[in-house]
Amino acid sequence: EAAKLDAFDNHERVWHGRDEERGLNAIVAIHNTVLGPGLGGTRVWPHETFEAGLTDVLRLSRGMTFKSAVAGMDFGGGKALIIANSKTDKTPALLEAYAEMLMALNGQYFTGEDVGFTVADADFLRKRTPNVTGTTVGGSGNPSPVTAHGVFLGIKAALKHRGIATLDGVHVAVQGLGSVGWTLCQKLHAEGARLSVTDIDAARMEEAQKVFKATPVALDAILKVEADVFAPCALGGVLSAENIPMLGAKIVAGAANNPLVRHEDARLMMERGVLYAPDYVINAGGLLNVAAELAPGGYDREATMAKVAKIPETLADIFARAEAQKRPTNDIAAELAFERINAARRD
Template identity: 50%
Template sequence: MDMQDPGVSAVFDHPAFDDHEQVVFCSDAETGLRAIIAIHDTRLGPALGGCRMWAYGSSGEAVTDALRLSRGMTYKNSLAGLDLGGGKSVIIGDPGRDKTPALLAAFGRHVETLGGRYTTAEDVGISTEDMEQVATATSHARGTPATGLGDPSPYTALGILSGIKAALAHRTGSDEIAGRRIVLQGLGHVGWHLADLLAKEKARLVVADVDASTAERAEAAFGAERAEADSAHRIEADVFAPCALGAGLNARTIPELGAGIVAGAANNQLATEADGERLMARGVLYAPDYAINAGGVISIALSKPGGDDTAVMERVTAIGETLRQIFVRADADGLPTDVVADAIARERLERAGARADPLQTETV
């Protein structure tokens, strides 16, 4: 294909393209599978990152998501101290209508062709049970009881809790959650577990979700106040915890923020690089998403079948210390926290030296 063909240049000239090592477009006519696997950087090891299934408005949106999320995984794995690179996959389709066992198995076959350069796991729209179906067609799937500790969501939520405490301590001098008003936007797997943890810590919890019935269940289960998902960021609170989809912090929403701390589980929370500057200018302490939400990938990378999660728990709770270091360095250098987190992640990548052999078959 001519390199000037728009189908090629649309990827190489894409704003989110960051010297990605490999972008694979996957299809299967029999099952209707359309998926994208993006491998960003394998200098630290083979790429690990979840699979997201979403009804994207266009294939271009799916490409953007795959490129941005895979880069985020490189930085997440680096900051977490894991010897793993960054990758991500997206399946284009409505998970409630289009997902079938055959489609998931077809996706697994595509993962298998990469020979271990990419290992997948669950993400938005993909459950532990779905990943078990993917695993029938590839040995490079994680996040199932057979491959480790199963659902990584509780570990992601625990890491978010640790990060919220670190942010509170940095901003207020105390990591006490009891009595703090915390607005949680998004009640998926991670958001629900986080709501449970915050309720047990006696936070004054406000919950919001695009699914009104889910928000109502959380209101009853956790004694929470309920809010509308699209306006939750405006509520006056100690902490705003975005746990839905990305790009929620942008030129429109940042001036409206009602909390002095943003610390949540959503990936790619900043719509643009300028939004970190906007948060700093407003005096909002931001816990960079890929630093605070690394608990799940830690559980996938370090766990072994059998249920002993001691090493995982130690690394997950250390997320708070990682964030403390980011906050201190950001203050000292007068830089946004996301810029500092990026710098720390890149420093480790650069120490790793030249990129790994593209034909490596090492597994997680």
């Protein structure tokens, strides 16, 4: 399995865009375009070193290949990173320079929202380049609510697999109360779930206590909460061989891309009896939504939501296969992606 994953480790192209005057330091990573052009959001994050940023964007773009493939989409894997602080450095001049970079890529890569990159940013870019999705004008807007809906359905599928038919009284520990995490909490709360939450943003935490009667938890304690579900909805790299033994929940299902530091550590979760919903399967809602903008007939909300409704079915299938074969769920998910990409290669 590891060898097969390695074979998917090479990126087709990686572009570095630098404009010192306008403050742009961006990487566009195009992982695999066998199924179609690269599609994935732009992250704006102040990585301390270029290498740390590169590692992040390479992993993310690779994840997009798997996400598109499993969701049955005709897009490849791509992702961009602007190394900058989204609150202080994301000036119009920087975004202008980034739009020029996207134009120079000539349709190999389509982008949209991600951490630090908003609908307003997408709208700004859209006036300068057609290679942007998730816009309000002529687009489908913010993909986060659709991602949150898919994650919500995925959590229910995981609970169902464990014989739990209702969210009433189910305890969910949510890490990250951003665009996706907050909407997810709304949905869980509305169906009677009990919430424990954490975020680096104290105001969000206070609001969650008020609105959802959520229990606030320290940043480093959320993993240990003895909840039914742990929902990572902040950044990636939160689960490792060091902390998986401390996991308090029996299900891990959330929005964060690459929550595992290493793919193979999912085995440790399996051995602890923790059911893991693979990230790119459960969080594909937003991608399905933005991809729909690029369909020949334009965006169709109903058709998109019908595709999102298939996320729990795909997960149920992955859970069943993983159990029958005694293999980690993310190996099964990767296999589904390989099958589709390899079949397209043979065509």
